[in-house]
Amino acid sequence: MRASMAANGSGERCKGVSCMWGDPSGLLGGVALTAMAIAGGGQNKAALDLLSPRPGDSIIELGCGPGMGVRAALKRVGRQGFVAGIDQSATAAHYAAHAVHGACLEGRAAIMRAEAADLPFRDSMFDRAFAVNSFQFWSDPARALREIARVLAPGGRLVITQRAAGHDNATNFAGAARGMERIGQATALLKAQGWRIVDERCVQDGPRLLAVSVLAERPA
Ligand SMILES: C[S@@+](CC[C@H](N)C(=O)[O-])C[C@H]1O[C@@H](n2cnc3c(N)ncnc32)[C@H](O)[C@@H]1O
Numbered sequence: 001m002r003a004s005m006a007a008n009g010s011g012e013r014c015k016g017v018s019c020m021w022g023d024p025s026g027l028l029g030g031v032a033l034t035a036m037a038i039a040g041g042g043q044n045k046a047a048l049d050l051l052s053p054r055p056g057d058s059i060i061e062l063g064c065g066p067g068m069g070v071r072a073a074l075k076r077v078g079r080q081g082f083v084a085g086i087d088q089s090a091t092a093a094h095y096a097a098h099a100v101h102g103a104c105l106e107g108r109a110a111i112m113r114a115e116a117a118d119l120p121f122r123d124s125m126f127d128r129a130f131a132v133n134s135f136q137f138w139s140d141p142a143r144a145l146r147e148i149a150r151v152l153a154p155g156g157r158l159v160i161t162q163r164a165a166g167h168d169n170a171t172n173f174a175g176a177a178r179g180m181e182r183i184g185q186a187t188a189l190l191k192a193q194g195w196r197i198v199d200e201r202c203v204q205d206g207p208r209l210l211a212v213s214v215l216a217e218r219p220a
Helices: 016-022 026-039 041-051 068-077 090-099 101-105 141-151 173-192
Strands: 058-062 082-087 109-113 126-132 152-163 196-205 208-217
Touching (some): 016 026, 041 208, 058 141, 090 101, 101 109, 141 173
């Protein structure tokens, strides 16, 4: 598998199997995208519940993977709304476009291969933005957050959600053990850029910690 630009929070290029999650491509990438589509429902729901989109809203998902988050967001915004999904991986963008092709044909959704730090959209185009299990791979998260602020309208809100596990959870599936730490890093960067932290939330699945999120409003 090729070396990738995806970085694991440290700015280092990921290599080999870890790229399955951070920049999926080829056969292994396809396996990872299928696993994300099956296992990511709880985190997508946690992110969208906190984001509270309104009917008719325009939303962007950063690092949309197989497109399940875009699909769930489309249900929340209704037929008058619009949802864009971007992903740096061509394979992921292909999967996502397939997942929401009907909405794309109707002009209610768009999937693009793009970097979170270089968004192909005009200023103030979106009401809401979200990223699920993606932030830890951004090679330049500070630049990405400035880009997200640029494409959000005044008062626009962003949710960053990470899969999480409590100390009592044995699983470290998809880096769950570091979910809390990653949200801490995101929150610190958001504050440094003048975003207003509106809420921070943990979601349980029975006794298990499932997701941690931060909700922030873009700098005025
Ligand atoms: C673990 S997957 C999560 C996908 C989806 N959000 C979900 O929860 O099922 C991370 C995704 O983020 C994408 N990604 C990583 N870094 C990115 C960046 N800098 N810009 C855009 N997408 C990125 C990867 O290509 C991958 O598809």
